[in-house]
Amino acid sequence: MPVHVLVLGGTTEARRLAEVLHTHPDLRVTSSLAGRVAAPRLPPGEVRIGGFGGADGMARWLREHAVDAVIDATHPFAERISFNAAGAAATTHVPLLALRRPGWVPGEGDDWRQVDSLAEAARAVQEAGTGRRAFLTTGRMGLASFAHIDDAHFLVRSVDAPEPPCPPHMELLLDRGPFTLAGERDVLARHRIDILVTKDSGGAATAPKLTAAREAGVPVVVVRRPPTPGGVPEAATVAEAAAWIQARSGATASG
Incomplete structure (x- = not known):
């Protein structure tokens, strides 16, 4: 059976990750979008839109859909879904990775x-x-x-x-x-x-x-960015996140 990966996102990185993972036949990719944008850019693969009903609702969804791994690629300010994902992953013992783009740093001349x-x-x-x-x-x-x-x-x-x-x-x-x-x-x-x-x-x-x-x-x-859940491994790039999935599935994922 393909490894089922749930990508929480709607961000550019989430779409790119879904594109990379979707090319591998031994991976099944489901992207979850919050539904806050009227006409979102849909990634390849399966797509679900809407909330889960908190950490408990997400845990039920992970079990019911036999999810093998979760990648939280949501916006850096979507803190509620990140904490719900951490709670659901801990409850179900499903591996969780946070794909977090690096924050901006002021340079010379910035005010x-x-x-x-x-x-x-x-x-x-x-x-x-x-x-x-x-x-x-x-x-x-x-x-x-x-x-x-x-x-x-x-x-x-x-x-x-x-x-x-x-x-x-x-x-x-x-x-x-x-x-x-x-x-x-x-x-x-x-x-x-x-x-x-x-x-x-x-x-x-x-x-x-x-x-x-x-x-x-x-x-x-x-x-400034809000706090993130502790104890969740992080990746800074799509390539790092794809490699994390590769290590768990045997897929040759790159990007």
């Missing part, structure tokens, strides 16, 4: 203000002064943290339109990465952005905005 939450990011925008034009790239789910700010204009970029509450002075930019440096330079200049707000998502797909901000002298408010 970063690092905070621990969206609420702190909102305060940083207010403290920067009235009349700011903020480029908000934290996703559509956390806009309530900025909804009370009425003395700044927000350019909000997200894949899908957000639901209220939203900032009163807001322009919506519907777009999906990866983004280019030229494109990010254009966004900052065209919208006269003077402060950027982002989460430390890491990876290359959305990093060009940081370079564009550095070049333009635009300060960046960076929300």
